[in-house]
Amino acid sequence: MKDKELTIDQKIKYVQDTLFVISGKWKLPILIAINQGCYRFRDIHRSVLPISTRVLSKELKDLEQNKLVIRTVYDALSKTVEYTVSPYCKSLKPLVDEMIKWGQNHRRKISEK
Amino acid sequence: MKDKELTIDQKIKYVQDTLFVISGKWKLPILIAINQGCYRFRDIHRSVLPISTRVLSKELKDLEQNKLVIRTVYDALSKTVEYTVSPYCKSLKPLVDEMIKWGQNHRRKISEK
DNA sequence: CATATTGGTATCCTATAGGTTACTGATATC
DNA sequence: GATATCAGTAACCTATAGGATACCAATATG
Structure with a gap:
């Protein structure tokens, strides 16, 4: 698809989409922490402090929904x-x-x- | 300045700066309207509707502070x-x-x- | 048996973004 | 003389982002 085929309104919409995915206080810091090897919730939490667990949990869900982060449950009980x-x-x-x-x-x- | 000289914290800070300047519901639509030739407050307002004059005024000030928009007063009285x-x-x-x-x-x- | 650690959730609170409506004081138009 | 237009501002309200604190149930450790 060529750039020329996009209307201004479409361009604005795509930019807003992008902003929505990556903006906020914690999204990038969280991605960087995971990328650096913090793979457990607690590790990410400690690395991205002073985020609260409530917000961290919510942000991780958003990032997962946007397919930027993968959550794997190895053992639900433990x-x-x-x-x-x-x-x-x-x-x-x-x-x-x-x-x-x-x-x-x-x-x-x-x-x- | 080389990329390698930046720490992760600096990179995050710069990204947050950038996000801060361009994010929000109206910044890009306003810039586009002005760029397309709406140079009067009323014209921009009509073009970016349904923004309120209160928010438009505030966003224009932000954009001006960030040197993206230039405000010129030709006649203060009129x-x-x-x-x-x-x-x-x-x-x-x-x-x-x-x-x-x-x-x-x-x-x-x-x-x- | 008590305490810590695991990945979260629940409840409540505050701060910020943005929306609504009404208004201003000057010039321009009817 | 009444109304519209100009560039905003004032006062108030709502919705969302994010913060604080406490808690859960299960396993691991002392």
Whole structure:
């Protein structure tokens, strides 16, 4: 599908979708923690502190729904659950890199006179 | 400055900065309206409806503070004010394009089984 | 047998984003 | 002289994001 085929309203909608998936105070920090090897709920919690377990739980569900994180239950009784980032999650890299770049430049821009 | 010099915390901070500047329900629609030639407050308002004047006024101030929009007062008494997008605003294009691309693909991804 | 650890949930609270309606004071139009 | 238009502002309300604290049932550890 070509760029030219998108109307402005569609473009806005897609941008809002993207924002919805990755924005919020904790989404990126959580993804990074999992990506770095925190695979248990408790580990992620400790790594992303001071997030509350309530919010962490909710964010993990959102990320799972958006197929960025995979939740695997090994044993329901002994509560052995593991979180990993999905292969699809890597598709976010160019976007996140672009955001890092823009944010870094913007900070310079704003502090200028 | 090289990518490798950034710590994870710095990267997160820059991403949050970027999110803060462009997220919200109306920022992009407002920028697009101005970019398309709505330069008066009333015109932007009509174009971005159903935004309220209260929110529009606040968003324009934010965009101006972030140097994405330029507000020019031609005559204070007769309230002749013009809004234009700044040249700096164009620096957002690669990022927004990336968001459109990702959002479009994501919609497909999520609707898959 | 008591305590800690596991992955969460329940209840309640606060802060922020955004919405609604009404209004301003000046010029321009009918 | 009444009404519309201009660029907003003021006061108030609602909805959502996120925070605080306590708790659960099961297994593991002292």
